Amino acid sequence: MSETTLTTTAQALSPMTGRRVIDPDTYFDHNKAPSNLQWAHTSISEFLQKQPSDQRVVLITSGGTTVPLENNTVRFVDNFSAGTRGSCSAEQFLALGYAVIFVYREKSLQPFNRHYSESKSGLLSYLEVSSSDGQVRVKSEWQDRIKRDLIMFQNYMAGNKLLMVNFTTLSDYLFLLREVSLLLAPLGPRAMFYLAAAVSDFFIPSYSMAEHKIQSGDGDLTLRMNQVPKFLSPLVKKWAPECFVVSFKLETDPDLLGPKARHALGKYGHQVVIANMLDTRKWQVWLFTREEQAPHVIQISQEQLAAGVDIEQDLSIELARRHQAYVTRHSK
Amino acid sequence: MSETTLTTTAQALSPMTGRRVIDPDTYFDHNKAPSNLQWAHTSISEFLQKQPSDQRVVLITSGGTTVPLENNTVRFVDNFSAGTRGSCSAEQFLALGYAVIFVYREKSLQPFNRHYSESKSGLLSYLEVSSSDGQVRVKSEWQDRIKRDLIMFQNYMAGNKLLMVNFTTLSDYLFLLREVSLLLAPLGPRAMFYLAAAVSDFFIPSYSMAEHKIQSGDGDLTLRMNQVPKFLSPLVKKWAPECFVVSFKLETDPDLLGPKARHALGKYGHQVVIANMLDTRKWQVWLFTREEQAPHVIQISQEQLAAGVDIEQDLSIELARRHQAYVTRHSK
Numbered sequence: 001m002s003e004t005t006l007t008t009t010a011q012a013l014s015p016m017t018g019r020r021v022i023d024p025d026t027y028f029d030h031n032k033a034p035s036n037l038q039w040a041h042t043s044i045s046e047f048l049q050k051q052p053s054d055q056r057v058v059l060i061t062s063g064g065t066t067v068p069l070e071n072n073t074v075r076f077v078d079n080f081s082a083g084t085r086g087s088c089s090a091e092q093f094l095a096l097g098y099a100v101i102f103v104y105r106e107k108s109l110q111p112f113n114r115h116y117s118e119s120k121s122g123l124l125s126y127l128e129v130s131s132s133d134g135q136v137r138v139k140s141e142w143q144d145r146i147k148r149d150l151i152m153f154q155n156y157m158a159g160n161k162l163l164m165v166n167f168t169t170l171s172d173y174l175f176l177l178r179e180v181s182l183l184l185a186p187l188g189p190r191a192m193f194y195l196a197a198a199v200s201d202f203f204i205p206s207y208s209m210a211e212h213k214i215q216s217g218d219g220d221l222t223l224r225m226n227q228v229p230k231f232l233s234p235l236v237k238k239w240a241p242e243c244f245v246v247s248f249k250l251e252t253d254p255d256l257l258g259p260k261a262r263h264a265l266g267k268y269g270h271q272v273v274i275a276n277m278l279d280t281r282k283w284q285v286w287l288f289t290r291e292e293q294a295p296h297v298i299q300i301s302q303e304q305l306a307a308g309v310d311i312e313q314d315l316s317i318e319l320a321r322r323h324q325a326y327v328t329r330h331s332k
Numbered sequence: 333m334s335e336t337t338l339t340t341t342a343q344a345l346s347p348m349t350g351r352r353v354i355d356p357d358t359y360f361d362h363n364k365a366p367s368n369l370q371w372a373h374t375s376i377s378e379f380l381q382k383q384p385s386d387q388r389v390v391l392i393t394s395g396g397t398t399v400p401l402e403n404n405t406v407r408f409v410d411n412f413s414a415g416t417r418g419s420c421s422a423e424q425f426l427a428l429g430y431a432v433i434f435v436y437r438e439k440s441l442q443p444f445n446r447h448y449s450e451s452k453s454g455l456l457s458y459l460e461v462s463s464s465d466g467q468v469r470v471k472s473e474w475q476d477r478i479k480r481d482l483i484m485f486q487n488y489m490a491g492n493k494l495l496m497v498n499f500t501t502l503s504d505y506l507f508l509l510r511e512v513s514l515l516l517a518p519l520g521p522r523a524m525f526y527l528a529a530a531v532s533d534f535f536i537p538s539y540s541m542a543e544h545k546i547q548s549g550d551g552d553l554t555l556r557m558n559q560v561p562k563f564l565s566p567l568v569k570k571w572a573p574e575c576f577v578v579s580f581k582l583e584t585d586p587d588l589l590g591p592k593a594r595h596a597l598g599k600y601g602h603q604v605v606i607a608n609m610l611d612t613r614k615w616q617v618w619l620f621t622r623e624e625q626a627p628h629v630i631q632i633s634q635e636q637l638a639a640g641v642d643i644e645q646d647l648s649i650e651l652a653r654r655h656q657a658y659v660t661r662h663s664k
Contacts, residue, residue, distance in 0.1 A: 066410070069409070070584070074411060074412050074530070074582065074584065074610065075409060075410070075411055075412065075532075076409070076410055076412065077401070077407060077408070077409050077410070078398070078407070078408055078409070078410045079406060079407055080406050080407065080408065107439065110453065110454055112456060113453060113454030113455055113456050116454065116455040116456075117454065117455075120496070120498065121442065121445060121485075121496070122442055122445030122448065122449065123445055123448040123449075123455050123458065123478075124444060124445050124448075124478075124481065124482050124485050124486075126455065127470065127478065127482055128482075129479060129482065129483065130469075134479075135469055135470070135475060136469065136470040136474075136475055136478050136479045136482060137462075137467055137468065137469035137470065138459065138467070138468040138469065142468075143467060143468055146455075146456075146459065146468050147461060147466075147468045149456065150456050150459055150460075150461065150468060151461065153453075153456050154456075164452070164453070166452065198406070200407075201553075202552075202553045220534075220556055220557060220558055220559060221533075221534045221555075221556070221557045221559070222554065222555070222556050222557075223553075223554070223555040223556075223557070224552055224553070224554050224555075225552060225553045225554075225555070226552055227552060227553070250406065252402070252406065278406065
């Protein structure tokens with residue numbers, strides 16, 4: 001019986017002279033920039049130029065990244081993330097007066113549109129042909145809600161308070177993250193990073209990937225994946241050292257939550273880790289900082305959850321408050 | 333340096349007494365049915381009861397399946413498939429008078445809705461607030477097209493000619509495939525199977541899966557995946573032996589296309605394999621049968637492609653013609 005081995009550790013690491021986890025810089029040398037990188041650079045630059053000099057700006061990343069298993073991609077590893085946290089938080093930060101750069105996984109949830117993405121039968125299920133004038137319009141039961149979201153969405157877009165940039169793969173995401181970081185760096189403390197995207201921890205380097213679709217043959221498949229370098233490190237230390245950085249830890253094992261959050265703060269030296277559990281993330285999060293011994297708990301009740309209250313409202317208010325204090329502290 | 337090994341071949345196969353590729357029946361014993369299985373059973377039964385006695389029925393499967401890497405799923409392997417082939421084919425078979433059971437990956441393209449799923453800003457980008465009556469309606473440039481699709485969609489649904497059933501994981505898909513097959517079997521030659529979904533070839537059995545999110549630690553990740561049993565075999569031989577079955581082969585290496593299509597026909601004994609290449613699948617497919625030496629080529633020109641012609645139109649007409657001949661042959 002054959003066993004298909006996609007890549008060996010030795011092959012995968014050959015250009016890195018034996019290091020197990022490669023440099024972030026090396027990663028960029030060995031992977032291809034996404035096709036929208038130049039567009040993103042120009043759009044973000046123009047977006048920032050249009051902001052008042054004291055405007056708070058937040059970068060929100062949202063959705064999961066994919067890791068291709070083949071160069072001609074048929075299969076990929078994906079991270080679970082509908083993009084609820086990120087898209088909902090974007091609405092909240094806009095309401096708090098922030099300008100929002102929303103970097104999201106294509107087809108994940110988007111601010112304002114997110115409420116109309118879960119229907120089983122798509123766009124058409126919200127529409128009807130009017131019996132009076134024959135025009136296609138939104139069904140009456142959806143009119144008020146969609147009108148409110150449509151007007152907010154259009155106003156934020158027209159007022160240059162919301163910019164949306166999309167990605168699909170891990171590589172797309174990392175190139176865009178570096179680009180936005182370098183463009184936000186000059187804003188110093190005024191810029192917040194809210195890194196809610198679910199980024200893959202493992203990848204197969206492009207040069208050691210299978211060229212064609214992996215054949216199933218009659219045996220098992222062994223995939224060896226390399227660890228993705230931790231990009232929070234260059235982000236905090238080099239790309240945007242004066243900005244206010246919030247990262248996320250999603251776990252399924254409650255015993256790991258605190259230790260992993262504290263470890264990240266110690267290792268990267270950024271401002272906040274939001275820890276959350278896969279099962280309870282919609283109503284409970286823990287906010288960790290280097291200064292505080294105990295985490296700050298944010299939670300909403302089951303009644304609030306059922307009534308449609310988003311925990312991101314309290315979370316964004318708390319972060320905006322801490323961001324304000326950070327700006328004040330660093331402006332002296 | 334540590335290396336995380338998710339599962340060993342020995343562990344993964346322990347309940348199968350040493351066989352590398354498990355029985356389809358064993359698969360169902362060891363995996364959990366999807367939550368919509370009972371609903372699907374009832375809905376499909378009722379749908380079929382409402383059809384005239386000579387109604388042609390086609391099962392169309394569409395979109396890719398996911399394979400979870402953890403029991404508390406954060407990561408999964410996915411197969412590339414937007415669902416274009418399946419959703420477009422559903423429209424074509426409806427136009428040809430078929431009743432369509434559309435089994436699709438959640439969030440993949442759906443018939444009629446598929447034209448309005450690629451917009452970067454979602455539902456809201458198709459809408460405007462009318463300046464005359466303040467109602468939210470479809471923008472004038474989209475009125476005609478959306479109206480046509482909306483009316484067709486509503487008519488097919490109201491007329492019991494289209495039923496939609498959704499899945500996400502490989503396991504969901506396989507349970508639903510068996511269920512629909514057993515329900516379609518009594519129709520004999522009148523039922524067509526059009527298996528366009530991109531189904532994973534490899535999986536990690538639930539009982540040998542990591543319980544929690546895999547930790548990245550400081551090393552590589554090795555994933556050992558078992559081969560998925562070939563479900564076309566029980567489908568053709570046991571579940572629905574008299575039906576007309578069309579399977580698909582998607583490849584990226586052109587040299588494998590013919591040999592793999594012929595191998596599948598020989599192995600499973602079904603009626604048609606549609607072979608296609610990842611790069612050219614939108615304008616060229618090859619139709620293989622056991623009876624014919626050379627494949628029947630279906631293709632459209634680049635001009636047709638650019639003008640919005642779907643190759644699925646010619647493909648469905650050709651298959652309906654062959655299905656008609658099959659029905660006639662088996663009714664004597």
